[in-house]
Amino acid sequence: MRLRNSLFPGVLITFLLFTACQSTVKESGTLLIYGGNIYTVDDTQPMVEAVAVKGNTILFAGSLSEAEQYKNDQTQLLDLNGKTMTPGLIEGHGHFMGLGYNELNLDLSNTSSYQEIVDAVAERVKTTAPGEWITGRGWHQSKWKEMPSEMVNGFQTHDLLSAVSPDNPVYLGHASGHAGFANAKAMEIAGLMGLAKEGINKFEVEGGEVMRDAMGSPTGIFNELAQNLITKHIPENTPIKNVQAFEMAVAACHRNGITGFQDAGIGRETIALYEEMKAKDKMKIRLYGMLTGGDKELLNEWYKKGPMIDPDNLLTIRSVKLNCDGALGSRGAWLLESYTDRPGHFGHETLPMNFVEETALNGLQNGFQVCSHAIGDRANREVLDRYESAFIALPQLATNHRFRIEHAQHLHPEDIPRFAQLKVIPAMQAIHMSSDRSWAIDRLGEKRIKEGAYMWQSLLKSGIPIVNGTDVPVEPLNPIASLYASVTRKTLQGTPDGGYEPGEKMTREQALRSYTLDAAYGAFEEDIKGSITVGKLADFTIYDQDLMKVAEEKLLNTEIAMTIFDGEIVYTMGE
CATH class of the missing domain: 3.10.310.70 (Diaminopimelate Epimerase; Chain A, domain 1)
Incomplete structure (x- = not known):
C-alpha cells in the first residue's frame, strides 16, 4: 500500500508533463510565407515577418521564429525574397463580365x-x-x-x-x-x-x-x-462566349492582384452563370454581386427570399445597384447648376427619385444594402435625401445599413459631411480623378472642382471610410494606377507638379485600406477578409517593390509579382 502511494505522485507528474507538452504542439500550416515586407492592415500589428496558412485560412501572423513552429515536412515555403505582401486587393466597384467582354470585343x-x-x-x-x-x-x-x-x-x-x-x-x-x-x-x-x-x-x-x-x-x-x-437590336451573347468572358475576367483579376470583386449591377442571366461557374469549381474569385435595379421583378424575387450570403465566401448577393444619373464625360451627370461648357444643360436624372426611396425602404426591410450610382452634385444630394428619409422612417432597421453611393464624384460642399452623419459609404474610383480631372474643369468650372470634386480626404476626415476601385471596364483594372492616383492626385503622366487639389490626397496607408479592409467593410465582409489577421481568408497580393515606401515617381512602376487566392498561388509574374 505504501509502495503504491509513493508511486502515484511520480505517475501524476509524468502525466501532467506529457499533457502540457501535448497542449503546446502547434497546428501545422500548409503554407509559410516570409522574407519580405508584409503589411497586414491590422492596427494591432501593422507589419509582420511571416504568415502561416492552413488550407484557405490564416493560421498565424507574427515573427518568423514563432511562425516556424507551424512548419512540418509538408508545409510549402514561400520566400518573398524582399518583395512586399498585403492582403488581397478588392475591386470595390467594377463590372466583372464587362471586364471579360472587353477582352473579347x-x-x-x-x-x-x-x-x-x-x-x-x-x-x-x-x-x-x-x-x-x-x-x-x-x-x-x-x-x-x-x-x-x-x-x-x-x-x-x-x-x-x-x-x-x-x-x-x-x-x-x-x-x-x-x-x-x-x-x-x-x-x-x-x-x-x-x-x-x-x-x-x-x-x-x-x-x-x-x-x-x-x-x-x-x-x-x-x-x-x-x-x-x-x-436592343444587338444579338445576345452566347453561353459559350459568356463562359469565355468569365474565365478571362478571372485571369485578369489574378494578373492584377485582385482577389475580391464587387460587381456593380448584375441580372438574372449573370447570376445563373456565376452559380454555374461556382458549381463547376471555376469561381476563383470572391464576387459580391449587386442586383441590377433596372429589373423590378428580379428585385421583388430577391426581397422575398432574402440575401444570399455564401458560406464558401465565393458568391454573395446582398445589395441592389441603382443608376441615378449619367457620367461627367458625356455630360449626363445630374448637376445643381448647368454645365460650364454647355449652358442650360443639367445632365440627366436616369431613375425616378421616388424609386430610390422605395428601394431604400425595401432594402432596410429585407436585409439588402442599396448602392446608388451618383456622379453629379444634384444626384448625390437627391440620393442622400432619399436615404435619409428611409432611415427616419425605419430607424430600428437602419443601425447597420452600410448604404453606399457609387462614385460620389462631384459633391456640393454642404453634402460632404452628410455621408458620415448618415453613415453612407462613398465608393470612389481614384483613377477617375487621374483620367478626368484635366477636362472635368471644363464641365464644372474651377470653383465647383475645388470645392466638391474627388473629395477623398475631406470625406475620410469626416469619419467615413472610402471604397476604392476602377469601375472596370470604364478604366483598366490595374489597381496600381488607382493607388497612384489616390496618393498623388496626378495624371498617369505625372502631371501636374504637386497634384490636383493636393489637400485631398490620401496617405499610402489610407489608400491601401481603401483597397482592402475598407473595401471589405463596404460589403459587410471585414470579419473574413481585408487584413492579414488570424482566422481570415488567405488571400494575398505580392508586389515586386515596396509600394508603401518607394519614391512617388517609381510607384507607378510597381508590378504584381504573385497573387494568392484561397491559400493557393494562382498567378506568378512571368509564368
Missing part, C-alpha cells in the same frame, strides 16, 4: 483619336461577315490628343465610321458606359435613319438623348437611356 480604351477608332473598326471589318455586329467599348473623346473637324455638342459624328463599315452594324460604348456611338448601318436597323423630316418622336427618350446635327439627323451618339434604341 474591341477594346478602345487606349485609343487617342477618332481616327484610331475608325482604323480599329476597319481592321475588324476584314474578318467579320457582312451583316454581323461589331461591338466594342472604351473610347473617350475628352482624352483624345486631336479632335475631328466635325463635332456636335463636343462629340464626333458617324460619317467616317460609317464609311469603313457599310455592311456591318457597329456600336461602340463610351468608356463611361453612359453613351455609345453607332454607325449608319446600326441606326438603319434601329429605324432611325431618314427621320429628320418626319416628326422626331423616335428621338425623344426620357432620361436620355439622341444627338442630332443642324439638319435634325442623328450624329451616331446616344446618351444614357437613349442607348437602348440601338442596343
Whole structure:
C-alpha cells in the first residue's frame, strides 16, 4: 500500500508533463510565407515577418521564429525574397463580365483619336461577315490628343465610321458606359435613319438623348437611356462566349492582384452563370454581386427570399445597384447648376427619385444594402435625401445599413459631411480623378472642382471610410494606377507638379485600406477578409517593390509579382 502511494505522485507528474507538452504542439500550416515586407492592415500589428496558412485560412501572423513552429515536412515555403505582401486587393466597384467582354470585343480604351477608332473598326471589318455586329467599348473623346473637324455638342459624328463599315452594324460604348456611338448601318436597323423630316418622336427618350446635327439627323451618339434604341437590336451573347468572358475576367483579376470583386449591377442571366461557374469549381474569385435595379421583378424575387450570403465566401448577393444619373464625360451627370461648357444643360436624372426611396425602404426591410450610382452634385444630394428619409422612417432597421453611393464624384460642399452623419459609404474610383480631372474643369468650372470634386480626404476626415476601385471596364483594372492616383492626385503622366487639389490626397496607408479592409467593410465582409489577421481568408497580393515606401515617381512602376487566392498561388509574374 505504501509502495503504491509513493508511486502515484511520480505517475501524476509524468502525466501532467506529457499533457502540457501535448497542449503546446502547434497546428501545422500548409503554407509559410516570409522574407519580405508584409503589411497586414491590422492596427494591432501593422507589419509582420511571416504568415502561416492552413488550407484557405490564416493560421498565424507574427515573427518568423514563432511562425516556424507551424512548419512540418509538408508545409510549402514561400520566400518573398524582399518583395512586399498585403492582403488581397478588392475591386470595390467594377463590372466583372464587362471586364471579360472587353477582352473579347474591341477594346478602345487606349485609343487617342477618332481616327484610331475608325482604323480599329476597319481592321475588324476584314474578318467579320457582312451583316454581323461589331461591338466594342472604351473610347473617350475628352482624352483624345486631336479632335475631328466635325463635332456636335463636343462629340464626333458617324460619317467616317460609317464609311469603313457599310455592311456591318457597329456600336461602340463610351468608356463611361453612359453613351455609345453607332454607325449608319446600326441606326438603319434601329429605324432611325431618314427621320429628320418626319416628326422626331423616335428621338425623344426620357432620361436620355439622341444627338442630332443642324439638319435634325442623328450624329451616331446616344446618351444614357437613349442607348437602348440601338442596343436592343444587338444579338445576345452566347453561353459559350459568356463562359469565355468569365474565365478571362478571372485571369485578369489574378494578373492584377485582385482577389475580391464587387460587381456593380448584375441580372438574372449573370447570376445563373456565376452559380454555374461556382458549381463547376471555376469561381476563383470572391464576387459580391449587386442586383441590377433596372429589373423590378428580379428585385421583388430577391426581397422575398432574402440575401444570399455564401458560406464558401465565393458568391454573395446582398445589395441592389441603382443608376441615378449619367457620367461627367458625356455630360449626363445630374448637376445643381448647368454645365460650364454647355449652358442650360443639367445632365440627366436616369431613375425616378421616388424609386430610390422605395428601394431604400425595401432594402432596410429585407436585409439588402442599396448602392446608388451618383456622379453629379444634384444626384448625390437627391440620393442622400432619399436615404435619409428611409432611415427616419425605419430607424430600428437602419443601425447597420452600410448604404453606399457609387462614385460620389462631384459633391456640393454642404453634402460632404452628410455621408458620415448618415453613415453612407462613398465608393470612389481614384483613377477617375487621374483620367478626368484635366477636362472635368471644363464641365464644372474651377470653383465647383475645388470645392466638391474627388473629395477623398475631406470625406475620410469626416469619419467615413472610402471604397476604392476602377469601375472596370470604364478604366483598366490595374489597381496600381488607382493607388497612384489616390496618393498623388496626378495624371498617369505625372502631371501636374504637386497634384490636383493636393489637400485631398490620401496617405499610402489610407489608400491601401481603401483597397482592402475598407473595401471589405463596404460589403459587410471585414470579419473574413481585408487584413492579414488570424482566422481570415488567405488571400494575398505580392508586389515586386515596396509600394508603401518607394519614391512617388517609381510607384507607378510597381508590378504584381504573385497573387494568392484561397491559400493557393494562382498567378506568378512571368509564368
